[in-house]
Amino acid sequence: AQPKEMVLGHNQPTTHPIHESLVDFKELLEEKSNGKLELKIYANGQLGSEREVIEMTQTNAVQFTKVSASALEGFSESYSLFSMPYLFKSQEKYREIMKKPVIQEAFYNTTADNGFIGITYYDAGVRNMYTKDRIIKTNDDMHGLKTRVQPSKTSVQLIESLGGTPTPMSFGEVYTALQSGIIDAAENNESALTDNKHGEVAKHYFYTEHAMVPDILIMNVDTYNELSEEEQTWIKEAAEESTALHEPRWDQKMKESKEIAEEEMGVTFYEVDKSSFMESVKPLQESFQKNEATREQYNLIMEEGQDE
Amino acid sequence: MNNAKKIIDKTLLIITGILISVMSILSIWQVVARYILSTPSTVSEEIIRMLLIWFSLTSAAYVFGQQKHIAIVFFRDKLSIKGQIMILRISNIILLLIALVLMIWGGIQVVNLTLTQVAPSTGISMAFMYGALPISGLFITFYALYNFTTVKLSITEKGSDA
Amino acid sequence: MTIIAGIVLFLSFFILLFFSIPIAISIIISSILTLLLILPFDVTIITAAQRMVTGIDNFTMLAIPLFVLAGILMNNGGIAFRLVNFAKVLVGRMPGSLAHTNIVGNMLFGSISGSSVAAAAAMGRIMTPLQQKQGYRKEYSAAANIASAPAGLLIPPSSMLIVYSLVSGGTSIAALFMAGYIPGILWGTTCMIVAYILAKKEGYSVSEKIGWKDRLFLILDAIPSLFLVIIVIGGIVAGVFTATEGAAIAVLYALILSLIYKSFKLKDIPNILKETVEITGMILLLITASALFSLVMSYTGLPEAISNGILSLTENPILLLLLMNIILLVIGTFMDITPAVLIFTPIFLPIATSVGLDPVHFGIVIAFNLCIGNITPPVGSALFVGASVANVKIESVIRTLVPYFIALIIMLLVITFIPQISLFLPNLFGL
Ligand code: NA
Ligand code: NA
Numbered sequence: 001a002q003p004k005e006m007v008l009g010h011n012q013p014t015t016h017p018i019h020e021s022l023v024d025f026k027e028l029l030e031e032k033s034n035g036k037l038e039l040k041i042y043a044n045g046q047l048g049s050e051r052e053v054i055e056m057t058q059t060n061a062v063q064f065t066k067v068s069a070s071a072l073e074g075f076s077e078s079y080s081l082f083s084m085p086y087l088f089k090s091q092e093k094y095r096e097i098m099k100k101p102v103i104q105e106a107f108y109n110t111t112a113d114n115g116f117i118g119i120t121y122y123d124a125g126v127r128n129m130y131t132k133d134r135i136i137k138t139n140d141d142m143h144g145l146k147t148r149v150q151p152s153k154t155s156v157q158l159i160e161s162l163g164g165t166p167t168p169m170s171f172g173e174v175y176t177a178l179q180s181g182i183i184d185a186a187e188n189n190e191s192a193l194t195d196n197k198h199g200e201v202a203k204h205y206f207y208t209e210h211a212m213v214p215d216i217l218i219m220n221v222d223t224y225n226e227l228s229e230e231e232q233t234w235i236k237e238a239a240e241e242s243t244a245l246h247e248p249r250w251d252q253k254m255k256e257s258k259e260i261a262e263e264e265m266g267v268t269f270y271e272v273d274k275s276s277f278m279e280s281v282k283p284l285q286e287s288f289q290k291n292e293a294t295r296e297q298y299n300l301i302m303e304e305g306q307d308e
Numbered sequence: 309m310n311n312a313k314k315i316i317d318k319t320l321l322i323i324t325g326i327l328i329s330v331m332s333i334l335s336i337w338q339v340v341a342r343y344i345l346s347t348p349s350t351v352s353e354e355i356i357r358m359l360l361i362w363f364s365l366t367s368a369a370y371v372f373g374q375q376k377h378i379a380i381v382f383f384r385d386k387l388s389i390k391g392q393i394m395i396l397r398i399s400n401i402i403l404l405l406i407a408l409v410l411m412i413w414g415g416i417q418v419v420n421l422t423l424t425q426v427a428p429s430t431g432i433s434m435a436f437m438y439g440a441l442p443i444s445g446l447f448i449t450f451y452a453l454y455n456f457t458t459v460k461l462s463i464t465e466k467g468s469d470a
Numbered sequence: 471m472t473i474i475a476g477i478v479l480f481l482s483f484f485i486l487l488f489f490s491i492p493i494a495i496s497i498i499i500s501s502i503l504t505l506l507l508i509l510p511f512d513v514t515i516i517t518a519a520q521r522m523v524t525g526i527d528n529f530t531m532l533a534i535p536l537f538v539l540a541g542i543l544m545n546n547g548g549i550a551f552r553l554v555n556f557a558k559v560l561v562g563r564m565p566g567s568l569a570h571t572n573i574v575g576n577m578l579f580g581s582i583s584g585s586s587v588a589a590a591a592a593m594g595r596i597m598t599p600l601q602q603k604q605g606y607r608k609e610y611s612a613a614a615n616i617a618s619a620p621a622g623l624l625i626p627p628s629s630m631l632i633v634y635s636l637v638s639g640g641t642s643i644a645a646l647f648m649a650g651y652i653p654g655i656l657w658g659t660t661c662m663i664v665a666y667i668l669a670k671k672e673g674y675s676v677s678e679k680i681g682w683k684d685r686l687f688l689i690l691d692a693i694p695s696l697f698l699v700i701i702v703i704g705g706i707v708a709g710v711f712t713a714t715e716g717a718a719i720a721v722l723y724a725l726i727l728s729l730i731y732k733s734f735k736l737k738d739i740p741n742i743l744k745e746t747v748e749i750t751g752m753i754l755l756l757i758t759a760s761a762l763f764s765l766v767m768s769y770t771g772l773p774e775a776i777s778n779g780i781l782s783l784t785e786n787p788i789l790l791l792l793l794m795n796i797i798l799l800v801i802g803t804f805m806d807i808t809p810a811v812l813i814f815t816p817i818f819l820p821i822a823t824s825v826g827l828d829p830v831h832f833g834i835v836i837a838f839n840l841c842i843g844n845i846t847p848p849v850g851s852a853l854f855v856g857a858s859v860a861n862v863k864i865e866s867v868i869r870t871l872v873p874y875f876i877a878l879i880i881m882l883l884v885i886t887f888i889p890q891i892s893l894f895l896p897n898l899f900g901l
Contacts, residue, residue: 114424165348335718353529378492379487410519441519
C-alpha cells in the first residue's frame with residue numbers, strides 16, 4: 001500500500017531542542033510503522049504563526065502541529081490553567097503529572113469539537129523573571145515593575161498577581177523594549193537570554209519559577225479517527241518516546257544557556273523567597289479553582305500532586 | 309444600479325473613515341497609557357488588529373469599485389476596443405468567482421470554524437475578525453456585477469478622450 | 471512535485487498578469503490553483519480564506535495606512551509648499567537651481583509622505599510652472615522630478631521598508647529606517663549631479679539670490695514641518711514608540727499643523743479619506759494575497775528550490791549579487807514596488823544571507839533596485855505621475871531620463887558592494 005503522508009508544522013528554528021525532538025517523533029513513527037506512516041516537518045514558522053497552523057490543523061490542511069499550551073487557550077479554556085502561577089510544586093512533579101494518562105485525557109480531548117486533539121506534551125521550561133536593573137527578592141520588589149507579558153488575559157493576570165505591571169507585547173519587541181526602558185522586566189526560560197540575546201540587556205535572572213507552560217503536540221481529529229487502531233498506537237508510542245527523549249535534551253539546553261549567559265553575557269542568577277510569591281497569587285489560584293472550565297483539571301492536578 | 313453604487317461607495321467610505329480614525333486614536337492612546345498613565349493598555353493592540361482587518365478588506369472592496377487595483381495594463385492597452393472590453397469582462401467574471409467562492413463561501417466556513425474560538429486578550433470571538441471576509445465579499449460581488457455591466461460605456465468614453 | 475507546483479504557480483500568475491487581471495487577484499488565483507495540487511477543494515478554499523484574513527492580522531501593518539494618511543494630510547496642509555521654500559534656500563544658487571530645488575523637495579517631502587507618487591505629484595505641481603517661467607525645457611524639469619521622486623522611499627519613514635520588514639520575518643524596522651538614510655540621500659545627490667551636468671549643457675541660469683532676512687523666515691517657517699520627521703523617526707529609533715504608534719503620532723501632528731496653517735477644512739475630509747483608502751486598500755490586499763502566495767511557496771518548497779537553482783549556477787557572491795540585481799531590475803521594469811517586495815523577498819533573502827549579506831543591507835539593495843523600476847517604462851508609477859503633472863509624453867521624457875538611469879545603476883552597484891553605506895547608521899545607533 002501507498003504510505004500515508006502527513007505534515008507537521010511548528011514555528012521554532014531547526015536548531016531548537018523541540019525541533020530535534022519532533023524529528024525523533026518522525027523517525028520513531030516511520031520506524032514503528034515500517035514506512036507506512038510518513039511525516040514531513042515544516043519548521044521555522046514556514047506555514048505560519050501558531051494560531052494559523054492550529055487553524056490549518058482544524059481543517060486538515062496539516063495533520064500535526066506543536067504549539068504552546070497558551071496558544072490553545074482560545075480554543076479550549078482548560079489550557080489556560082497552565083497560566084496559573086505555581087500550579088506545579090516542582091519541575092519533577094510537573095513532568096510526572098504531565099505524563100499521566102488521566103491528566104492527558106482531561107486536556108487532550110477538550111478540543112475534539114474544534115477538529116483536533118492533543119497527542120503528547122513536551123517540556124518547554126520553567127518561566128522565571130529577569131530584569132534590567134531591579135533586584136527581586138520578594139514579591140514586594142515587584143511593585144510597579146513594568147513586565148512584558150504575552151498578549152493574553154491570563155498572562156496579564158499572572159503578572160498582576162505577582163505584583164508587577166503587565167505590558168503586553170510580542171516576543172520580538174522585547175529586546176529593544178528592555179534596552180529603551182519601555183519595560184523593566186520580562187519572564188521566560190533561560191534560553192531567552194541567549195537565543196534571543198536578552199542577556200545583553202537584562203543582567204539579573206531570578207528563579208521565581210512561577211509557571212511551567214508545556215508545548216503540546218496536536219493532531220487533526222478526523223485523520224486520527226480514520227487510522228487503524230494499530231496506526232494510532234504507533235503514533236501514541238512514538239509521541240510518548242519522543243517526549244521522554246526531549247526531557248534530558250531540554251535540561252542540557254537550559255544548562256548551556258545558563259553557562260553562556262553567566263560567562264559570556266555577565267548575567268547573575270539569583271534564588272528568591274518563593275513563599276512570598278506563592279502567598280500573593282492565592283486569590284488568582286482560587287479563581288482557577290472556581291472556574292467551571294478549569295475546575296476539573298485543577299482538582300485532578302492537585303490530587304496527583306499530593307502523593308509526596 | 310448607479311444610485312446603488314453611489315450609496316455603497318459612500319457606505320464603504322464612512323466605514324473605513326470611522327475605522328481609521330478609531331485605530332489612530334487607539335494607537336495614540338497606547339502611547340499615552342504607557343508613558344503618562346504608566347498603565348500599559350492590555351487590550352488596545354488586539355482591538356486595533358481586528359479593526360485593521362475590517363479596514364483592509366472593506367478598503368480593498370472600495371478600490372474594486374473604483375477599479376483602481378493595480379494591474380499591468382501594458383498589453384491590454386495594445387488591443388482593439390473590442391478586445392479590451394472582452395478582457396475587462398473576463399476580469400470581472402474572475403473577480404465575481406473569487407468574491408463568491410473564496411470570500412463568501414470560504415469566509416462563512418471559516419466563521420463557522422472559529423465561532424467558539426476567542427481572542428486571547430479581549431475574549432472576543434474570532435468569528436468577528438473573520439466576518440470581515442464574507443461581508444467584504446458581498447460588496448465586491450456587487451462591484452464585479454456593476455463593472456461587468458458598465459464596462460462598455462467606460463471604455464468607449466475613454467476611447468473618445470484619446 | 472516542487473517543479474510542477476512552480477510551473478503552475480508562476481505560469482498561471484504570468485498569464486493572469488498578461489490579461490491585466492489585478493495583481494492581487496492574480497496572486498490569489500495562482501496560489502489557489504497550486505494549492506489544489508496538494509489539498510482537496512474545500513480545504514484549499516478555507517485555507518486561502520483564512521490566510522486572506524491572517525495575512526493582515528499584524529499590528530505593524532497599521533503603520534502603512536497611517537503614514538499614507540499623514541502624507542496626504544501634509545500634501546493638503548501647505549507643508550509641501552514650505553518644504554519647497556526650504557529647499558530653495560539650500561540649493562537655489564546652483565545651475566538648474568529649480569531642478570535642484572525640486573530634487574531636494576522630493577527628498578524632504580517624500581521622506582515624510584513615504585510615497586514617490588505623492589512626492590512627484592506634489593512637487594511637480596508646484597515646480598513645473600516655475601521652471602517653465604524660467605525657460606527650462608519641459609522634459610528637463612519633468613525628468614529631474616521623476617528621477618528624484620523615489621528618494622523619499624528610501625529615506626524614512628518608508629512603507630516599502632515596513633513591508634520588507636514584515637515579509638523578511640521581522641527585520642528590525644528601526645534598523646531598516648536608519649539604513650535607508652544614506653542610500654536615500656545618495657539617490658538624491660546622484661540626481662543632482664546629473665541635473666547639474668544637464669543644466670550646464672542647456673545653459674540654465676541660477677535663481678535670484680534670496681536675502682538673508684527672507685532666508686531666515688523661510689527656514690523658520692519650514693521648521694515645524696521638518697520637526698515631524700525628527701519626532702517620528704527619533705521616537706522609533708530610540709524605541710520610545712513602535713513604528714505604528716509613530717505613524718499615528720505623525721497623523722496627529724500633521725492634522726494639528728494643518729489646523730494651525732488653516733489649510734484644513736471639514737469639506738476636505740471625504741477627499742482625504744478617499745485618497746487614503748484607495749492607496750491603502752490596494753496595498754493591504756496585495757500584502758494579504760502575498761501571505762497566501764508565500765504559504766503556497768513554503769508548502770511546495772519553492773523558495774528553496776529556486777535558491778538552489780540559482781546557487782547551482784554560481785556560488786561566487788559577487789556574481790550572485792549581480793545576478794540578483796539584474797533580475798530585480800528586470801522585475802522592476804514591469805512590476806510595482808510593493809508586490810515585487812512581497813513576492814521576491816522570500817525567494818532572494820535566503821540566497822543573500824547564504825552568501826553572508828546582512829538582511830538589513832539586502833533590504834536596502836532590493837529597495838534601491840525596485841525604486842529604479844519605479845521610474846522605468848513600461849510600468850512605473852512615479853514615471854506616469856511625473857510625466858502627467860508636467861504634461862509631457864512618456865516617450866519624450868525617457869530620453870532625458872537615460873543619464874539618470876545610468877547614474878542610478880552605478881549608485882546601485884556601489885550600495886550593493888559596500889554594505890557599510892547602509893549599515894553605518896544602524897551600527898552607530900546599536901540597532
Ligand atoms: Na520616506
Ligand atoms: Na518600471
